[in-house]
Amino acid sequence: MIRENTIRALASVLLTASVLILSITFLLLKKQEFSENENRYLEPLPALTWESVKSGQYMENINSYLCDHFPFRDFFIGLKTRTEITLGRREINQVFIGRDGYLIEKYQKPVNTEQISRTLKTFGEKEELTGKELHLMLVPTAIYTYKNKLPEFAPAADQMETAEKIYQDSGLLSIDCSQDLLAHQQDGQLYYRTDHHWTTYGAYVGYLAFCREKGLVPVSLDELEAETAAEDFCGTIYSKVNDYSQKGDKITIYRNPSDKLTVYYEDTKETTDSLYNLKYARKKDKYSLFLDNLHPLIEITNENAESERELVLIKDSYANSITPFLAHHFKKIYVFDTRYYKWGPSSFIKGHEGITDVLILYNMNTVDTDLGIRGIY
Amino acid sequence: MVFSSIPFLFFFLPLCLLFYYAVSCLPCILHGKHSYVMGQSKDFPGRSGYRIPLQNGILLVFSLIFYAWGEPVYILLMLFASAVDFGNGLLMERFGSSRGKRRIFLMSSVIINLSVLAFFKYADFVLGTINGIFHTEIPLLNIGLPIGISFFTFQTMSYIIDLYRGQVPVEKNYLTYLTYVSMFPQLVAGPIVRFSTVNEELHERQISMEGFQRGLFRFMQGLFKKVLIANQVGALWEEIRILETGQSSVAVCWLGAVAFTLQLYFDFSAYSDMAIGMGWLLGFHFPENFNYPLWSVSVTDFWRRWHISLSTWFKDYVYIPLGGNRRGVKRHLINMMVVWFLTGLWHGAAWNFVLWGLYYGILLILEKYVWGKKLEQLPSFFRHLYTIVIVVTGFVLFVFDDMKLLQDYLLSMVGCRGNALWGTECIWYLKNYGAVLLAALMLAFPFYPWLCKKRDEGGDGRRMLISLAGMLGYLALFGLTTAYLVNDTYNPFLYFRF
Numbered sequence: 001m002i003r004e005n006t007i008r009a010l011a012s013v014l015l016t017a018s019v020l021i022l023s024i025t026f027l028l029l030k031k032q033e034f035s036e037n038e039n040r041y042l043e044p045l046p047a048l049t050w051e052s053v054k055s056g057q058y059m060e061n062i063n064s065y066l067c068d069h070f071p072f073r074d075f076f077i078g079l080k081t082r083t084e085i086t087l088g089r090r091e092i093n094q095v096f097i098g099r100d101g102y103l104i105e106k107y108q109k110p111v112n113t114e115q116i117s118r119t120l121k122t123f124g125e126k127e128e129l130t131g132k133e134l135h136l137m138l139v140p141t142a143i144y145t146y147k148n149k150l151p152e153f154a155p156a157a158d159q160m161e162t163a164e165k166i167y168q169d170s171g172l173l174s175i176d177c178s179q180d181l182l183a184h185q186q187d188g189q190l191y192y193r194t195d196h197h198w199t200t201y202g203a204y205v206g207y208l209a210f211c212r213e214k215g216l217v218p219v220s221l222d223e224l225e226a227e228t229a230a231e232d233f234c235g236t237i238y239s240k241v242n243d244y245s246q247k248g249d250k251i252t253i254y255r256n257p258s259d260k261l262t263v264y265y266e267d268t269k270e271t272t273d274s275l276y277n278l279k280y281a282r283k284k285d286k287y288s289l290f291l292d293n294l295h296p297l298i299e300i301t302n303e304n305a306e307s308e309r310e311l312v313l314i315k316d317s318y319a320n321s322i323t324p325f326l327a328h329h330f331k332k333i334y335v336f337d338t339r340y341y342k343w344g345p346s347s348f349i350k351g352h353e354g355i356t357d358v359l360i361l362y363n364m365n366t367v368d369t370d371l372g373i374r375g376i377y
Numbered sequence: 378m379v380f381s382s383i384p385f386l387f388f389f390l391p392l393c394l395l396f397y398y399a400v401s402c403l404p405c406i407l408h409g410k411h412s413y414v415m416g417q418s419k420d421f422p423g424r425s426g427y428r429i430p431l432q433n434g435i436l437l438v439f440s441l442i443f444y445a446w447g448e449p450v451y452i453l454l455m456l457f458a459s460a461v462d463f464g465n466g467l468l469m470e471r472f473g474s475s476r477g478k479r480r481i482f483l484m485s486s487v488i489i490n491l492s493v494l495a496f497f498k499y500a501d502f503v504l505g506t507i508n509g510i511f512h513t514e515i516p517l518l519n520i521g522l523p524i525g526i527s528f529f530t531f532q533t534m535s536y537i538i539d540l541y542r543g544q545v546p547v548e549k550n551y552l553t554y555l556t557y558v559s560m561f562p563q564l565v566a567g568p569i570v571r572f573s574t575v576n577e578e579l580h581e582r583q584i585s586m587e588g589f590q591r592g593l594f595r596f597m598q599g600l601f602k603k604v605l606i607a608n609q610v611g612a613l614w615e616e617i618r619i620l621e622t623g624q625s626s627v628a629v630c631w632l633g634a635v636a637f638t639l640q641l642y643f644d645f646s647a648y649s650d651m652a653i654g655m656g657w658l659l660g661f662h663f664p665e666n667f668n669y670p671l672w673s674v675s676v677t678d679f680w681r682r683w684h685i686s687l688s689t690w691f692k693d694y695v696y697i698p699l700g701g702n703r704r705g706v707k708r709h710l711i712n713m714m715v716v717w718f719l720t721g722l723w724h725g726a727a728w729n730f731v732l733w734g735l736y737y738g739i740l741l742i743l744e745k746y747v748w749g750k751k752l753e754q755l756p757s758f759f760r761h762l763y764t765i766v767i768v769v770t771g772f773v774l775f776v777f778d779d780m781k782l783l784q785d786y787l788l789s790m791v792g793c794r795g796n797a798l799w800g801t802e803c804i805w806y807l808k809n810y811g812a813v814l815l816a817a818l819m820l821a822f823p824f825y826p827w828l829c830k831k832r833d834e835g836g837d838g839r840r841m842l843i844s845l846a847g848m849l850g851y852l853a854l855f856g857l858t859t860a861y862l863v864n865d866t867y868n869p870f871l872y873f874r875f
Contacts, residue, residue: 011848023387076860087812153805
């Protein structure tokens with residue numbers, strides 16, 4: 001009996017001690033401002049004002065402040081994820097815990113399909129686009145291509161049904177790479193395990209489909225110089241799930257030795273000779289190394305291009321890793337991010353006689369959620 | 378502030394207890410006896426004179442901070458409500474020479490309390506109903522519901538009614554009375570502690586190492602139940618409730634209803650556990666509020682085990698005064714329906730809650746007058762099953778305040794929405810939530826008492842082993858709970874995700 005009481009007493013002391021140790025550690029700990037892992041600024045200590053107390057805002061902020069700076073925060077968050085996975089959970093924060101270490105983002109039920117089809121249709125009917133080759137390329141995300149890597153019984157809506165509907169309703173010529181991606185599953189890694197983007201190999205497969213539809217001869221991979229830009233890429237989905245046992249991805253980049261490139265960033269007025277900014281390879285969001293992350297308009301000139309054609313590329317981030325392959329075929333590529341480019345690419349096209357081709361490239365998630373596409377004209 | 382949050386658990390509660398125990402020890406320190414067990418005034422006869430007021434003071438200050446944290450403005454309402462009852466209590470004592478005079482103060486108190494409750498909780502409900510029936514467009518008031526108003530109104534009313542009946546002595550110190558009303562452990566979610574229950578302890582109570590341990594473990598149990606079970610089965614329910622009607626199979630609908638039942642039970646009983654636990658920490662003894670309600674053998678039994686402090690409140694202050702079952706069958710039926718109408722309405726200002734209350738009123742009448750006797754002859758398995766089905770269905774009434782959605786969901790549960798009986802998504806949910814569902818079921822049924830019994834029956838070796846495992850379990854679960862609480866604001870902002 002005595003020994004049982006001792007256990008009880010010991011446990012209560014340990015429990016009390018852990019509460020006190022954590023709260024004292026909190027008080028002593030130096031507060032971080034920014035969380036690399038979550039890619040956001042953490043809540044600062046709120047200022048005490050009568051107004052904020054009255055509205056309850058102060059108390060809410062205190063709660064966020066305490067949680068954000070809690071000692072061993074990353075450890076605790078990882079502990080939660082690890083426990084849940086061990087107990088059989090296969091979906092965390094809208095991400096499926098797939099086979100072979102793949103984290104696969106859930107496909108939310110699309111809600112803007114009709115509106116987007118209408119927008120694209122209006123864009124396609126614009127006068128200034130007459131005589132130009134206009135294509136729409138909707139790329140499936142991993143949930144479609146890697147359906148066989150999803151956990152058993154995971155509910156997954158068919159992305160390409162939606163894509164088909166947009167192709168039909170918008171009336172644009174389509175480049176459908178979904179079957180190519182499925183066919184190349186065994187040949188290499190098409191999507192990152194820890195990020196929502198396709199790999200450069202996935203982008204290359206997309207590029208093959210592009211060449212087929214455009215009647216171009218694709219450059220074979222052997223002719224390109226491959227380089228490993230990063231070994232430990234833990235991308236956006238990694239951050240959503242926070243499973244520390246998950247290994248990072250490798251990022252391979254390709255250069256065509258025969259190309260001679262000038263890359264001009266319109267917003268910063270900077271000029272480089274590379275489509276990659278390897279500074280990002282040492283940071284957390286390594287995917288940003290493609291085309292230097294976000295820019296409203298990038299002008300890519302290839303002096304050694306195989307043709308005099310000029311391409312307007314309206315796109316999301318999936319296009320950032322396909323652009324290096326496209327560069328070989330076009331004298332100039334104008335890359336638009338419609339979320340940041342305010343004047344609408346169609347007026348730009350009007351002012352540039354040399355433009356011969358337009359490609360709209362989005363993945364199936366962003367085509368529904370990204371509001372930029374609505375500013376297309 | 379909620380109990381299951383980082384600010385409360387790691388800052389508010391430790392700080393409160395620290396001050397509380399410090400003033401408890403003050404007499405021992407000042408009077409030179411160091412061999413004290415935290416503030417045991419038995420060693421210092423007559424010297425607890427200022428210990429209890431100090432303790433009450435600390436408790437009051439922290440309680441007011443606690444309430445103001447969630448309701449910085451409505452705290453005035455709580456101060457007002459408690460002042461009304463306290464004042465009427467004093468007046469009743471001073472001028473209430475006859476029953477009739479006492480009645481005046483009782484009525485004054487009850488009317489003010491119920492008016493405040495009606496205004497803040499039910500005004501928009503009444504206006505909305507009037508608008509619905511007469512097609513009028515009276516603008517709604519959109520008053521936010523003050524936290525815990527249903528609980529503290531019932532608590533203060535218990536004082537004035539008991540005082541009128543001569544069952545409690547008058548409280549002459551407003552601060553002591555306010556300490557009772559505002560006491561943070563049970564302020565926002567019960568149990569509904571009556572003044573008569575804690576009156577003595579408000580004026581004299583002991584804290585001890587034994588009580589501290591009991592309180593700590595009890596509090597932790599509640600915390601684990603809330604964070605690790607209620608919130609998780611709640612997430613399952615949220616996933617299922619947003620499925621389109623007709624898409625979800627009968628099995629999934631039932632799984633959803635069971636998940637919601639478990640969520641409600643664990644959420645609610647966890648709050649009671651934490652309240653009772655904190656009561657122990659502070660030297661108070663609050664009544665139990667739940668007794669394995671999902672393990673009931675009849676609906677009557679269920680209501681003896683579910684939210685006990687509420688059902689006994691209604692019994693003692695409404696049902697019995699109305700005459701209970703002593704005035705003939707017809708009067709009994711009316712009394713039952715009145716009580717259950719009110720019980721339903723107490724849970725929320727919407728018609729579905731009324732429906733839910735009446736549903737139980739009718740079922741209880743049926744058990745009393747029609748099939749109660751036959752039910753008792755059934756094997757216990759069927760009696761449990763019968764009760765569970767009724768309770769789970771009842772909570773579907775409870776959860777949908779939109780009648781259209783309610784109807785759709787009920788029809789889907791019996792497969793009348795063209796939905797399949799069963800689908801593979803059921804396996805998906807069971808796989809994802811199987812572990813937490815299993816834990817929930819084990820704790821919802823009296824598995825824990827069974828385990829304790831096994832422990833006590835066994836030899837010393839087994840007893841030690843089970844206790845040791847249990848204690849390690851507490852530590853592990855505490856770590857995990859902290860992880861879930863920290864995760865509250867885990868919100869990766871993926872601006873580069875476009």
